[in-house]
Amino acid sequence: MAKPKRAVGIPTVKLWTADKRATFLAALAELANVAAAARLAGVPETSPYKLKLIDAKFAEAWEAAIDEGYNRLELLLLRRATYGEQADGEDAPTISTTLALGLLKARQTIARRGPPKLPVPMYGEELRTELRARLATLKNDG
Secondary structure (H helix, E strand, O other): OOOOOOOOOOOOOOOOOHHHHHHHHHHHHHHOOHHHHHHHHOOOOOHHHHHHHHOHHHHHHHHHHHHHHHHHHHHHHHHHHHHOHHHOOOOOOOOOHHHHHHHHHHHHHHHHHOOOOOOOOOOHHHHHHHHHHHHHHHHHHO
């Protein structure tokens, strides 16, 4: 009998070792860039987003890391505004001021909106009851 195939792209414990998590989160804190952090951790670029949805501890660590990354970006821009780009130093990320400002603006917009409201999964009788109620509403409206 053939083994059932695992859904493509779903992160696994085997893929996300402790070292890969640590590498990803450290890179995210430094770069504020998910794709770059994923590449450094050696995982597919979409995998961190999927893991974030199913692992609350990882999601919490992600938020802390991304906040740190954006704080670094703000400090970089303040240093540039005060001393010019020559004051970036060797450890500064290679990023244009325009792009850095755009990223910070996007981050602030997202922060004002708050996290997306994800539906709470329903199963069994709860799901059947909800579906029946929605179908009844559709019949009454139609």
